[in-house]
Amino acid sequence: MIEKKKGSGDTNLQPLEKISMTDRVENRLGEYFKSQGLVPGDPIPKEMEIAEALGVSRNVVREALSRFKMLGMIETRKRRGMVMAQPDILNSLERVLDPYILDSHARKEIFELRLVLEMGLAHLVFARIKEEQLSELEEIVQREINAKSVKERVQCDIDFHATLYKIAGNDILGRFQKLLLPVFDYELSYELKLKDKVSQGKVTHQGLYEILKTGTPEEFQSAMYEHLKPHFDTIA
Amino acid sequence: MIEKKKGSGDTNLQPLEKISMTDRVENRLGEYFKSQGLVPGDPIPKEMEIAEALGVSRNVVREALSRFKMLGMIETRKRRGMVMAQPDILNSLERVLDPYILDSHARKEIFELRLVLEMGLAHLVFARIKEEQLSELEEIVQREINAKSVKERVQCDIDFHATLYKIAGNDILGRFQKLLLPVFDYELSYELKLKDKVSQGKVTHQGLYEILKTGTPEEFQSAMYEHLKPHFDTIA
């Protein structure tokens, strides 16, 4: 066993993690699902069967199952029991990506992550863009030019980039960036407070739009970098 | 109330989603945390207080709390009660990113997501690369050249790209791509089965390494695109 050295000061002993029954049941169930190769639609054992098999109360089993239900990995119907389901992979992220509960390090990394996505988007966008989407962008650019307030311009900024993701035609990617947005904005306003002025890249949305119309993915990438350069400059 | 039109055939009425008490308590708690502006370290009400305030059983409250515990949003200590905590944002993703439970559409999108990350990495990598990391890459390139088996080469491929993420110096990004990897590989092997040969880009890892040593981020991006081109070609 572990002996506590008396009078030795700092023992350097990590507090051994106490894992609750619910945690253990959750792990076991997760392993079970994988080892059985269960796919969406497959039924899983009844609550009582699980409880008896693992030697715990139904209560604990339900708390563990509740977690899988939140993730969308299982669904239940009365009498029919539980079946595996298609989880929405971003649902769980949604609950956790709150700038206020993230520490500054995580916020900074997510800020960078969005820059990376933005930079990597070019080829997808060029591969999939359609005529009507070009005019959609043009409309946003025009709206930005005529914008009266800062708030309006910020909205145009958000819309322009969101539209790029839409053009890229990847739902998960689009939703992902939307989740990152609040964190990104939070860092942005922090950055703004430091420098006391809106940082503007050399390339505007209009510039990006023009390249999208007549240029190449490579040009677009370079332009996007210039567009985002003020942010890139803030990262160490 | 809702009237069922007898004999009218399709009523076009959506089956109203039955949301369980646990779901509702989860939602209410989430709103509560946000509205109160709770940050890690802040205490939250006792289980019984929540149960009484919401008019539900302690059981339901615990099932909802169990979900937040899984996400790492709250921690509990006996007698001291529960406090808000720093969630690990990728922990929840981990449970859900299993190629076997994702449908083909989600897998395809995640495949693309990884391509986007790869493409967007350039500037971060150039901004942060250090001498010893260059030699680390060189070692991998050498290992790949001398590789005897396919398995060995695949491992070198994984190592090379993982090292790029490490160089980018963004933990979340690195872990994120590691989570995407199984899904990526799954799609890759599917792609392989279709074409019956390993798709190889014009630019090898060695080529990327050389550019990293003496080139520019823009060159690196173009080279990376060529390197990944076989994959880009498969996307619609």
Place this chain on the structure above:
DNA sequence: AAAAGTCCTTATGTAGTACAAATATAAGTA
């Protein structure tokens, strides 16, 4: 007076029972 021990109180963790609600299956009836 400081350290150690004892007891009490509080909040979470686990177990168990009971019953409501929904629904697939079986049984019964026209």
Place this chain on the structure above:
DNA sequence: TACTTATATTTGTACTACATAAGGACTTTT
């Protein structure tokens, strides 16, 4: 056969009980 009714099963919710850990107050010891 078709339609209705009973039955059994499984999840959802509530409640009780007790174990367990830990902070606090109080007493004892050195």
